[in-house]
Amino acid sequence: MPQGQPSVVPDDGLTTRQRRHRPLVIVHTGIGKGKSTAAFGLALRAWNQGWPIGVFQFVKSAKWKVGEERALRVLGDSGEGGTVAWHKMGEGWSWVQRDAQMDNAEKAREGWEQVKRDLAAETYRLYVLDEFAYPMHWGWVDTDEVVEVLRGRPGTQHVVITGRNAPEKLVACADLVTDMSKVKHPMDAGQKGQRGIEW
Amino acid sequence: MPQGQPSVVPDDGLTTRQRRHRPLVIVHTGIGKGKSTAAFGLALRAWNQGWPIGVFQFVKSAKWKVGEERALRVLGDSGEGGTVAWHKMGEGWSWVQRDAQMDNAEKAREGWEQVKRDLAAETYRLYVLDEFAYPMHWGWVDTDEVVEVLRGRPGTQHVVITGRNAPEKLVACADLVTDMSKVKHPMDAGQKGQRGIEW
Numbered sequence: 473m474p475q476g477q478p479s480v481v482p483d484d485g486l487t488t489r490q491r492r493h494r495p496l497v498i499v500h501t502g503i504g505k506g507k508s509t510a511a512f513g514l515a516l517r518a519w520n521q522g523w524p525i526g527v528f529q530f531v532k533s534a535k536w537k538v539g540e541e542r543a544l545r546v547l548g549d550s551g552e553g554g555t556v557a558w559h560k561m562g563e564g565w566s567w568v569q570r571d572a573q574m575d576n577a578e579k580a581r582e583g584w585e586q587v588k589r590d591l592a593a594e595t596y597r598l599y600v601l602d603e604f605a606y607p608m609h610w611g612w613v614d615t616d617e618v619v620e621v622l623r624g625r626p627g628t629q630h631v632v633i634t635g636r637n638a639p640e641k642l643v644a645c646a647d648l649v650t651d652m653s654k655v656k657h658p659m660d661a662g663q664k665g666q667r668g669i670e671w
Numbered sequence: 672m673p674q675g676q677p678s679v680v681p682d683d684g685l686t687t688r689q690r691r692h693r694p695l696v697i698v699h700t701g702i703g704k705g706k707s708t709a710a711f712g713l714a715l716r717a718w719n720q721g722w723p724i725g726v727f728q729f730v731k732s733a734k735w736k737v738g739e740e741r742a743l744r745v746l747g748d749s750g751e752g753g754t755v756a757w758h759k760m761g762e763g764w765s766w767v768q769r770d771a772q773m774d775n776a777e778k779a780r781e782g783w784e785q786v787k788r789d790l791a792a793e794t795y796r797l798y799v800l801d802e803f804a805y806p807m808h809w810g811w812v813d814t815d816e817v818v819e820v821l822r823g824r825p826g827t828q829h830v831v832i833t834g835r836n837a838p839e840k841l842v843a844c845a846d847l848v849t850d851m852s853k854v855k856h857p858m859d860a861g862q863k864g865q866r867g868i869e870w
Contacts, residue, residue, distance in 0.1 A: 480859065480860065480861045481861045482860060482861040484861075488863065491861060491862050491863070492862060492863045492864070492865050493865055494857075494862060496857060496868060498868075499854075500705060501854075502852070504849040504850065505709070505847060505849050506699060506705055506706075506709035506712075506849045506851065507705075508712070509708070509709040509710075509711075509712025509713050509715075509716075510704070510705035510708040510709035510712055510851075511708075511712070512708075512712040512715060513705075513707070513708025513709055513710070513711040513712035513739065514708050514868065516708075516711060516738050516739045516742035516743075517708075517738030517739065517866075517867050517868065517869075517870060518738070518867050519738065519742055520737060520738030520739075520741050520742060520867075521738070521866055521867040523867060538719060539715050539716030539717070539718065539719030539720070540712065540715045540716065540719075542719045542751075542752070543715035543718055543719060543742075543746055543752070544715075546745075546746060546749050546751055546752075547742055547745060547746065550745050550749070552741075552745055553741070553742070553745075597867075598867070630867070630868065643854065643855070646855060647855070647857045647860065647862070648704060648855060648856055648857055649853075649854035649855040650703040650704045650705045650851050650852065650853060650854060651703065651851075651852040651854050652705065652709075652849050652850075652851055652852075653701070653849065653850040653851075653852055654848075654849065655698075655700075655842065655848035655849060655850050656842070656845060656846070656847060656848040657847055658693075658695060658846045658847055660679065661679065661681060661846070662679045662680045662681040662683075662690060663690050663691060663693060663846070664687065664690070664691045665691070666691050666692055667716075667720055668716050668717045668719075668720040668722060668796075668797070668829070669695060669697075669713065669716065669717075669829065670716075671716060
């Protein structure tokens with residue numbers, strides 16, 4: 473809950489108001505829990521503002537984020553806040569017909585191509601690129617290109633990227649970076665993940 | 672996304688299934704962003720499971736968590752998942768009539784007394800005690816008592832506590848602890864908080 477006066481007032485020619493409303497690149501990284509849940513918690517604030525939200529899940533998972541997905545779909549369809557579009561890799565990015573023949577690296581790249589198109593078209597005001605740090609870390613998607621596209625994106629589009637091992641260049645370009653550090657996890661005490669908590 | 676085999680299998684007489692479903696005490700602490708947003712993201716999973724959710728906001732704030740509150744109220748009223756009860760300190764814990772005459776320490780203690788009653792009655796399955804680390808850190812609420820109550824709570828009740836400076840005794844009693852570390856924040860670059868992001 474940071475409030476009050478910033479410690480530095482940059483000489484960037486912007487008014488405080490203009491500077492306040494600059495769009496953000498936000499990164500949640502680290503080995504602890506909470507990277508994705510915090511991104512979806514942020515989406516609740518965006519929804520409340522009436523912003524169109526685009527979620528892109530970049531790593532195929534047996535559990536996905538079923539709770540968050542259902543909740544955000546119900547919110548998006550409620551007619552009370554913003555809209556929510558939810559895209560999943562591996563179940564087929566909805567715009568890719570030939571998904572079955574593609575390997576995961578190709579699928580990730582297709583997803584990124586769609587994000588690029590949406591950013592250029594200003595489709596959403598908040599993008600949740602869930603687990604997108606992995607395809608960059610694995611070299612499937614070029615971090616330099618991601619940084620260039622983020623830097624050049626038009627309008628007011630906030631982008632949240634989650635995942636361990638966020639590349640340094642991404643961190644350098646981001647406005648807000650939180651490292652979720654594991655202090656303690658039930659797995660360390662022999663307890664496996666459970667519904668309602670892990671998914 | 673921790674999955675697979677735990678590194679330790681304790682000799683606690685529980686089956687893997689029993690151990691998996693043990694209720695958790697979860698703490699989100701540290702000076703970085705994401706402590707509360709991750710707690711509310713977790714609430715989406717609980718909602719999806721149909722669990723009754725109790726939110727207790729322990730620190731009065733000009734902005735509160737308006738986005739999360741509205742989103743969770745809409746979800747709770749949708750009839751599709753769990754219910755949501757939302758309690759705010761300072762706007763009056765709903766059960767306290769004499770709120771106006773109380774100082775913040777008293778209000779925090781009243782809130783904790785209500786949490787104790789709800790835990791004893793098993794009112795909720797997920798408790799979000801937002802910013803509750805502060806009243807413990809400030810000595811308004813006795814950490815030893817909190818730990819004792821949490822250890823002795825009946826049934827299957829998960830409790831998430833957020834806030835900086837989580838007391839060591841609380842961390843010691845918790846099952847899952849994440850420290851949100853600040854790597855970078857827009858305030859450092861002279862940018863103040865904005866709607867949709869900070870609230």
